[in-house]
Amino acid sequence: MLILAKYDTKDIRNFALISHGGAGKTTFTEMALVKAGVKGEAGTVERGNTASDFTPEEKDKQFSITNSYFSFPWNNRQINLIDTPGYADFRGEAASALSMVEGALLLIDASSGVEVNTHYVWEKARENELCKFIFINKVDKDEVDFNAVHEELQDFCEENLLPLTIPAGTGEDFQGIIDLLSGKLITENGETKEIPEEFQDQADEYHLELIESVVESDDELMMKYLEDEKISDEEITGALFNSVEQKMTVPIFAGVASRNFGVKRTLDYLVKLIPDPTNRPSLKDINGEEVELNFSAESDVLAQVCKTMVDPYIGKLSIFRMYNGRLQKGDELYVPRLDDKLKASKLYKINGSEQNEVEKLLAGDIGAVAKIGELETSDTITEPDNIVELKKLKLPEPMLIQKVTSKEGQDDEKMSNAIQRYSQEDLTFKVNFNRETKELLVHGMGTVHLDVIKKVCQRKFDVSFDTSEPSVEYKETVQSKVDVEEKYKKQSGGRGQYGHVMMKFEPLQRGKGFEFEEEIFGGAVPSQYIPAVEKGVSEAMEEGVLAGYRVVDLKAILYDGSYHDVDSSEMAFKIAASKAFKKAMEQAKPVLLEPIMKIKVVVPDDFMGDIMGDLNSRRGRILGMDPSDGKQIINAEVPQAELFSYATDLKSITGGYGQFSMEFSHYDKVPQQEAEDIIRQRRAEKE
Numbered sequence: 149m150l151i152l153a154k155y156d157t158k159d160i161r162n163f164a165l166i167s168h169g170g171a172g173k174t175t176f177t178e179m180a181l182v183k184a185g186v187k188g189e190a191g192t193v194e195r196g197n198t199a200s201d202f203t204p205e206e207k208d209k210q211f212s213i214t215n216s217y218f219s220f221p222w223n224n225r226q227i228n229l230i231d232t233p234g235y236a237d238f239r240g241e242a243a244s245a246l247s248m249v250e251g252a253l254l255l256i257d258a259s260s261g262v263e264v265n266t267h268y269v270w271e272k273a274r275e276n277e278l279c280k281f282i283f284i285n286k287v288d289k290d291e292v293d294f295n296a297v298h299e300e301l302q303d304f305c306e307e308n309l310l311p312l313t314i315p316a317g318t319g320e321d322f323q324g325i326i327d328l329l330s331g332k333l334i335t336e337n338g339e340t341k342e343i344p345e346e347f348q349d350q351a352d353e354y355h356l357e358l359i360e361s362v363v364e365s366d367d368e369l370m371m372k373y374l375e376d377e378k379i380s381d382e383e384i385t386g387a388l389f390n391s392v393e394q395k396m397t398v399p400i401f402a403g404v405a406s407r408n409f410g411v412k413r414t415l416d417y418l419v420k421l422i423p424d425p426t427n428r429p430s431l432k433d434i435n436g437e438e439v440e441l442n443f444s445a446e447s448d449v450l451a452q453v454c455k456t457m458v459d460p461y462i463g464k465l466s467i468f469r470m471y472n473g474r475l476q477k478g479d480e481l482y483v484p485r486l487d488d489k490l491k492a493s494k495l496y497k498i499n500g501s502e503q504n505e506v507e508k509l510l511a512g513d514i515g516a517v518a519k520i521g522e523l524e525t526s527d528t529i530t531e532p533d534n535i536v537e538l539k540k541l542k543l544p545e546p547m548l549i550q551k552v553t554s555k556e557g558q559d560d561e562k563m564s565n566a567i568q569r570y571s572q573e574d575l576t577f578k579v580n581f582n583r584e585t586k587e588l589l590v591h592g593m594g595t596v597h598l599d600v601i602k603k604v605c606q607r608k609f610d611v612s613f614d615t616s617e618p619s620v621e622y623k624e625t626v627q628s629k630v631d632v633e634e635k636y637k638k639q640s641g642g643r644g645q646y647g648h649v650m651m652k653f654e655p656l657q658r659g660k661g662f663e664f665e666e667e668i669f670g671g672a673v674p675s676q677y678i679p680a681v682e683k684g685v686s687e688a689m690e691e692g693v694l695a696g697y698r699v700v701d702l703k704a705i706l707y708d709g710s711y712h713d714v715d716s717s718e719m720a721f722k723i724a725a726s727k728a729f730k731k732a733m734e735q736a737k738p739v740l741l742e743p744i745m746k747i748k749v750v751v752p753d754d755f756m757g758d759i760m761g762d763l764n765s766r767r768g769r770i771l772g773m774d775p776s777d778g779k780q781i782i783n784a785e786v787p788q789a790e791l792f793s794y795a796t797d798l799k800s801i802t803g804g805y806g807q808f809s810m811e812f813s814h815y816d817k818v819p820q821q822e823a824e825d826i827i828r829q830r831r832a833e834k835e
């Protein structure tokens with residue numbers, strides 16, 4: 149473990165690497181670790197020996213699945229770097245990482261430019277008010293046109309983009325990286341050379357743009373510039389720092405991570421241009437109020453858990469960002485959500501798969517505690533006499549819902565415990581049990597996400613399960629008023645049974661459930677039997693006559709009946725009432741109801757036609773459309789039965805650019821044709 153012998157909050161630099169999948173973040177991280185002396189030799193994702201992708205699932209898939217955290221010294225600063233996954237199903241990880249840092253370095257694959265997830269992660273970095281940087285990677289690929297990528301990025305970003313390094317040649321002609329400030333060519337091992345003549349003009353042009361753009365943001369430098377005085381590199385980076393911090397400029401770097409070109413120079417700039425933790429953007433509490441921070445070791449501790457990992461051997465590892473004060477090994481952590489103190493017997497800094505014990509953690513640090521079962525992601529850690537509760541992390545909502553079935557020979561309880569446990573470490577994975585359909589449901593970000601979770605549960609907890617489309621929670625109701633009479637009578641030696649009811653049944657407004665009334669005069673049905681009548685109906689409503697679904701929105705009125713002094717009992721009235729209900733339901737035009745969801749779909753304009761056609765084929769009803777910023781927001785109501793695969797279908801229709809959210813709206817009648825199919829199928833299942 150490498151840590152500066154002595155460092156202060158002001159020496160810490162926190163940033164996350166973000167991108168669309170496969171742009172080279174893990175490779176970049178690998179090279180940084182080698183240059184920092186953390187690792188002797190760089191691994192590759194293909195060989196499965198990188199420091200970031202250390203889990204068996206990551207080695208198998210050859211892409212990152214969870215965040216990896218690293219801490220190492222660089223030019224007398226302590227860097228905390230988070231390598232995030234770029235695959236869209238694991239967006240929650242990037243969202244969590246971006247809430248822990250002051251800077252974001254966006255990687256772009258120069259041969260692909262801006263891609264789907266580039267938009268998502270960039271927006272997240274903006275939401276977190278981070279200082280942003282771009283590393284244009286893979287300039288060694290054949291089809292690369294650096295200027296074109298630069299232009300495409302300028303269209304994509306609001307900020308002024310300013311290259312600090314550019315490639316000398318691309319594809320086969322790639323010779324190294326030109327540092328525009330020093331005016332030198334940097335080759336593989338960081339050696340510097342004169343810029344080859346063929347690139348001199350281009351370098352001069354970019355250099356001029358760099359200087360002019362920087363002095364424009366600083367009056368003093370502008371004066372110097374106009375008077376032809378020499379401006380030092382420190383003055384340039386100083387002015388640049390301010391402009392990056394004010395979110396006016398995004399510096400651009402170029403490189404070939406896989407061959408270790410440009411990584412070192414980028415980090416040299418980053419430690420100068422990323423604000424230290426005392427300069428971080430404002431921090432909000434749970435009520436949206438700004439939290440005051442003063443960073444000294446004596447101030448009250450304030451930290452937030454941003455990630456939880458569960459390991460069957462080490463137990464629970466809670467990774468947190470320190471904002472204020474200092475934590476010492478053995479300290480007690482006060483958690484406002486629990487209103488309880490928890491002891492942190494050991495503190496860690498993390499480097500990939502390793503946890504290294506440390507004595508203390510400062511404001512600005514990213515660290516971890518182990519084996520504190522009660523701690524959850526988003527929890528605030530603070531002091532009981534100065535309670536601050538930080539705003540919860542904003543993570544994407546999982547939209548793919550599947551039913552879980554255990555594989556043969558699998559202990560159901562063990563399986564559901566394992567799934568529950570996993571959902572604690574990944575907040576974009578949710579579990580719940582549907583009492584109506586009696587199904588265990590999981591909510592995930594996509595099929596790859598659920599597939600990975602299955603593998604992890606198998607490896608960590610030795611449980612295996614399948615996922616498939618869940619059942620819809622259909623209901624039944626009636627459409628007309630009926631009047632029925634039912635007598636339950638049994639005479640068999642000894643004491644018999646006698647219950648006689650006359651009842652009216654009528655439909656209620658959607659969502660009203662069940663209502664019961666009695667209008668008995670003169671004790672035709674004695675009052676002690678009336679609750680049994682109500683119970684007889686409500687219990688019978690559990691299974692409707694159409695397809696055995698729960699019956700809702702029904703009013704039952706008991707208005708007459710008769711009893712027998714000896715033979716009547718609660719049981720007899722209950723049975724009479726339940727028979728009356730069944731008879732009534734058959735006569736009262738029963739129908740099937742289905743849940744209707746309200747959905748909001750956001751897609752780029754180009755996909756409007758496809759989306760509308762698709763929603764139509766899903767029996768959707770469009771409520772409205774709002775154009776916003778080259779996008780369309782479509783509000784619609786769609787039956788839940790048509791939405792189980794929407795998360796994956798929307799992805800394929802829009803190439804990943806579409807997003808949606810949904811919530812339950814109401815129950816509505818199932819159209820005749822669909823209803824017949826459902827009833828037939830359900831009856832077949834029951835037989």
Ligand SMILES: Nc1nc2c(ncn2[C@@H]2O[C@H](COP(=O)(O)OP(=O)(O)OP(=O)(O)O)[C@@H](O)[C@H]2O)c(=O)[nH]1
Nearest residue numbers: 169170171172173174175211212234286404405406
């Ligand atoms: N040609 C070329 N290939 C590169 C470069 N950098 C990385 N690669 C390759 O690109 C692929 C993806 O690299 P990763 O480092 O896994 O990318 P990542 O951003 O971590 O990917 P995710 O974890 O899926 O988001 C690997 O095969 C790398 O070897 C580069 O500069 N040039």
Ligand SMILES: [Mg+2]
Nearest residue numbers: 173174211212
């Ligand atoms: Mg990766």
